[in-house]
Amino acid sequence: MTTTYLWTPPAVQSLPVRGKTERLPINRLFFVGRNYHAHAVEMGKPVDKSVERPFYFTKAPQTLVHSGATIAYPPETQNYHFEMELVLVVGKAGFRVKAEDAHTVIYGYATGLDMTRRDLQLVARDKGRPWDLGKDVEHSSVCSEVVPMPEVVIESGEIALTVNGQTKQHSDVNKLIWGIREIIADLSLFYHLQPGDLIYTGTPEGVGPVVAGDRIEGHVAGVGEVALNIAAAE
Template sequence: MTTTYLWTPPAVASLPVRGKAERLPVNRLFFVGRNYHAHAVEMGRPVDKSVEVPFYFTKSPSTLVESGATVAYPPETKNYHHEMELVVAIGTPGFRVKREDASKLIYGYACGLDMTRRDLQLVARDKGRPWDLGKDVEQSSVVSEIVPMPGKVLETGALTLSVNGQPRQTSDLDKLIWNIPELIEDLSKFYHLQPGDLIFTGTPEGVGPLQPGDRIDGSVAGVGEIVLNIGPAE
């Protein structure tokens, strides 16, 4: 029996894959909070790995935008921030995965931007409220093409971001507080990870505000580059 709908459902969120005609269908977007020490300090929330565990937030796949796009400066904010990140693409299901088996879930990697209404996020944080209005923002999950690297764990690699040609963020993947196998192990305690899940692994220090007309250029060594243009405010 053919299913009919009241209106046309949205298309499947997907991303291009380097070297392939097929696109990667995106399932869920997971984000790791405060996973670089220097960024945790600049946000006023230092992390002690010996007593803390990773924490996460999610965004709707409808927030996904491909690299190269122009997005509107979002409404109800005066402090829109960039956050440059390495993104892990999951390609094999896994639940309660052991750390030594975590690499088996990896399909590949991409560059990502977690765009944030920082003023709204901080108000919510300080009042103990969810971060949704600050983080789950339309057109705020920007991702480059996926680079297939099945089973490979990235441990080092320069991560950079500039705005209008001026450096803002510079770090290395070796500064992640929780590395990729640790994140997969931990996240899979709470979720049945599925192909198409994307894990944004966290941003280093140097996050900062943007204005309409700004151009963002980011890169992760060995993975690729990402570009985003900020359009006029809505």
């Protein structure tokens, strides 16, 4: 029997894959919070790895937009921020994965932007409320094409971002507080990781606001580039 619906179901979210005609279907979007020391300090929440574990938030797959897109400045914010990130792409199921085996679930990597209504996020944070209105924002999860790198663990490489050609963020992936292996091992204690899960691994210092008319461009050495144009609010 054919299933019918009251309205058309949303399309499967997917990303292009370098060198392939097939697209990569997206499952879930995970984000690692405060995973570079200098960024944690600039947010007023320094991290002591000796006594803390990574923490995460999620966004709906429907927030995903492709690199190069133009998006409207989002509603109900006066402080919309960029965050440049290395994105880990899961290619195999994994649960309670040991750090030494973390490479076995890696399909590849991409470059991404975690766009954030910072004013709403900070209000929620300071009141102990969920971050959803600040983070889970329409068109806020920007991602480049996926670069297949099966079982490769990236441990270093320049990560940088410019706004209208002016450098705003510049660091190295080797400054991650929790590296790729540690992230996979820890996150897989809480979730059964699945093919198509994207893990945005955190942003370095230098985050800041954008306005209508701005163009954001970022890159991670050895992976690729990401870009986003900000249009006027609706």
